[in-house]
Amino acid sequence: MKYLYLVWCGLKRKKLRTLLTLFSIVVAFFLFGLLGAIRQALAGGVSMAGADRLVARHKVSIIQMLPISYEPRIAALPGVTAVVAQTWFGGVYQDPKNFFPSIPVEPAEFLAMFPDFVLPAAQRQAWLATRTGAIVGRTTAERFGWKLGDRIPLRSPIWRHEDGSDAWEFDLVGIYDGAKKGTDTSQFFFRYDYFDEGRAPDRRGEVSWFTLRVNNPALADQLAATVDREFANSPYETKTEPEGAFAQGFAQQVGDVGAIMTGILSAVFFTILLVVGNTIAQGVRERTAELGVLKALGVSNGRVLGLVLGESCLLAALGGGAGLGGAWLVTLGGSPVPSLLPIFYLPTADLLAGLALIAALGLLTGLLPALQAGRLGVAEALRHHT
Amino acid sequence: MSTPNGPLIEIQDVEKIYRRGAEEIHVLSGLNLTVARGEFLALMGPSGSGKSTLLNLLGGLDRPDRGTVTVEGKRIDQLSDRQLAAWRARHVGLVFQFYNLLPAMTAERNVELPLLLTDLSRRERRQHVATALAIVGLAHRTRHYPGQLSGGEQQRVGIARAIVTDPTLLLCDEPTGDLDRKSGDEILGLLQALNREQGKTILMVTHDPHASARASRTVHLDKGQLSADPPA
Numbered sequence: 001m002k003y004l005y006l007v008w009c010g011l012k013r014k015k016l017r018t019l020l021t022l023f024s025i026v027v028a029f030f031l032f033g034l035l036g037a038i039r040q041a042l043a044g045g046v047s048m049a050g051a052d053r054l055v056a057r058h059k060v061s062i063i064q065m066l067p068i069s070y071e072p073r074i075a076a077l078p079g080v081t082a083v084v085a086q087t088w089f090g091g092v093y094q095d096p097k098n099f100f101p102s103i104p105v106e107p108a109e110f111l112a113m114f115p116d117f118v119l120p121a122a123q124r125q126a127w128l129a130t131r132t133g134a135i136v137g138r139t140t141a142e143r144f145g146w147k148l149g150d151r152i153p154l155r156s157p158i159w160r161h162e163d164g165s166d167a168w169e170f171d172l173v174g175i176y177d178g179a180k181k182g183t184d185t186s187q188f189f190f191r192y193d194y195f196d197e198g199r200a201p202d203r204r205g206e207v208s209w210f211t212l213r214v215n216n217p218a219l220a221d222q223l224a225a226t227v228d229r230e231f232a233n234s235p236y237e238t239k240t241e242p243e244g245a246f247a248q249g250f251a252q253q254v255g256d257v258g259a260i261m262t263g264i265l266s267a268v269f270f271t272i273l274l275v276v277g278n279t280i281a282q283g284v285r286e287r288t289a290e291l292g293v294l295k296a297l298g299v300s301n302g303r304v305l306g307l308v309l310g311e312s313c314l315l316a317a318l319g320g321g322a323g324l325g326g327a328w329l330v331t332l333g334g335s336p337v338p339s340l341l342p343i344f345y346l347p348t349a350d351l352l353a354g355l356a357l358i359a360a361l362g363l364l365t366g367l368l369p370a371l372q373a374g375r376l377g378v379a380e381a382l383r384h385h386t
Numbered sequence: 387m388s389t390p391n392g393p394l395i396e397i398q399d400v401e402k403i404y405r406r407g408a409e410e411i412h413v414l415s416g417l418n419l420t421v422a423r424g425e426f427l428a429l430m431g432p433s434g435s436g437k438s439t440l441l442n443l444l445g446g447l448d449r450p451d452r453g454t455v456t457v458e459g460k461r462i463d464q465l466s467d468r469q470l471a472a473w474r475a476r477h478v479g480l481v482f483q484f485y486n487l488l489p490a491m492t493a494e495r496n497v498e499l500p501l502l503l504t505d506l507s508r509r510e511r512r513q514h515v516a517t518a519l520a521i522v523g524l525a526h527r528t529r530h531y532p533g534q535l536s537g538g539e540q541q542r543v544g545i546a547r548a549i550v551t552d553p554t555l556l557l558c559d560e561p562t563g564d565l566d567r568k569s570g571d572e573i574l575g576l577l578q579a580l581n582r583e584q585g586k587t588i589l590m591v592t593h594d595p596h597a598s599a600r601a602s603r604t605v606h607l608d609k610g611q612l613s614a615d616p617p618a
């Protein structure tokens with residue numbers, strides 16, 4: 001502890017340089033934290049995926065529809081314990097920029113399939129009893145200030161009524177929360193029976209994809225192949241894959257942003273390494289005589305080495321701590337763009353990686369100057385001054 | 387091995403050679419010196435004669451190429467870097483021509499530095515620092531930074547730092563070399579008092595005959611050898 005003051009004095013010797021270096025570290029780690037949150041947001045669906053869930057969609061693309069009649073056929077396959085149909089509704093609330101996923105589902109089966117969505121029992125009952133009922137995640141409810149009992153009008157660019165109107169109305173009967181921190185609570189779910197009766201007769205019975213639960217995740221790949229074989233050579237061939245891969249396909253439509261961000265961060269940290277390394281090395285060079293005095297007073301070579309290493313580590317810890325802390329505070333406030341990135345927080349893994357980076361930065365930048373300071377001969381160093 | 391009554395310092399047949407590329411500079415060659423406990427010795431000689439080099443050997447800042455350096459019966463020329471550092475911390479107080487205070491620290495923090503290497507508690511360290519600063523007459527300047535002190539005051543802080551651990555030996559390399567006559571006199575008076583009243587053994591390098599007059603004995607270094615009397 002008593003040496004911390006010495007380390008501190010080494011840093012405050014050139015205040016402006018130390019502050020500028022500190023600032024660049026803060027910025028780098030702030031960026032690191034934010035990008036971590038963004039990457040998590042993009043990959044959110046992937047990490048949310050259940051290992052025992054598969055998704056079956058049209059072989060050609062997710063835009064092509066499948067018949068609802070597939071549902072009992074899939075359910076009948078050995079190894080499948082549950083099936084839920086979902087359809088991309090593409091609902092718009094008031095203005096196209098107010099986007100959030102809206103999906104018609106079969107309430108009881110759907111809630112059983114996705115325990116990630118936590119809905120109070122009373123609201124669940126209300127949904128089962130209300131044909132026009134809909135539930136929405138906390139994020140979107142708070143975004144628009146919706147309350148239970150509200151009547152929510154949505155327009156769908158995909159699904160029209162028989163009279164050609166695209167206006168749909170729902171009664172909000174439930175607001176769900178995520179079981180885990182990473183759960184997407186931006187989606188809007190409503191009842192399939194209400195949806196099916198409301199849409200034009202020639203398009204009834206069409207759905208976008210099926211989610212199925214398997215009794216043995218280890219055999220998921222085999223079962224996926226079985227599903228696809230079942231519908232081979234039909235007008236609607238399927239492609240079945242684990243839910244994670246399905247979600248990943250979604251994420252990759254935005255480009256491989258993760259890789260790009262890793263690239264940017266690598267460049268940023270390489271620069272920071274040079275900046276901090278230079279600051280420490282220059283500090284040691286300028287203080288050769290002072291380090292000589294410390295040694296003359298009896299401070300051992302090893303301890304002088306430790307002092308210099310302490311400087312770089314303290315600098316990294318202060319700057320990195322402030323940067324990561326700042327990013328954490330910002331992400332606590334929720335997503336700045338909820339329509340684009342509904343799940344937005346700094347994952348613990350990234351926080352730990354950040355701490356490891358801080359340690360690496362401190363040690364790497366201090367190592368060479370510290371070794372140099374440690375090796376410095378006392379008489380030589382003192383001669384620098386006199 | 388010396389008894390407590392024997393000489394404090396004994397240098398025998400010491401040689402120091404600096405190498406600059408192929409060139410060898412024999413700074414000290416076969417030098418002998420004995421200093422008794424309680425002496426105030428002035429070391430004079432032309433610039434480049436090796437006065438600082440000799441002081442460095444005595445203070446354990448450097449090692450001779452040949453010969454022995456014995457302080458309080460202990461051969462310090464054979465110690466490792468680490469052992470030397472520990473030995474310096476316990477036995478030597480150093481005073482420099484340019485004070486060599488750490489500019490980012492207040493006077494009292496500078497004086498406290500050598501005590502950080504001891505087991506003393508923070509409170510005990512503060513007490514020792516206050517005492518040392520009082521001895522050099524700077525009790526009222528403890529919170530000042532070196533840049534806020536005059537040359538003479540900075541050197542007093544330097545002396546306080548040198549005596550705060552109560553070392554066996556005080557080594558001063560031109561302690562008044564950067565000061566005006568008046569401040570220099572005050573510093574010399576202080577060293578003299580430390581020698582007489584606290585019984586400190588002092589070795590002082592100086593160019594100034596006025597300064598060496600304060601010492602109890604003067605030796606001259608020239609061409610690698612010591613002589614007791616000033617050259618004619």
Ligand SMILES: Nc1ncnc2c1ncn2[C@@H]1O[C@H](COP(=O)(O)OP(=O)(O)OP(=O)(O)O)[C@@H](O)[C@H]1O
Nearest residue numbers: 404405406411413432433434435436437438439440
């Ligand atoms: N590390 C070194 N490498 C090479 N030569 C050195 C080294 N240190 C000292 N010298 C040389 O040794 C000689 C003695 O140096 P020293 O500093 O001991 O002299 P000095 O008597 O203290 O001189 P001054 O009165 O100017 O302080 C000088 O010629 C100096 O150039």
Ligand SMILES: [Mg+2]
Nearest residue numbers: 437438439559
């Ligand atoms: Mg000298």
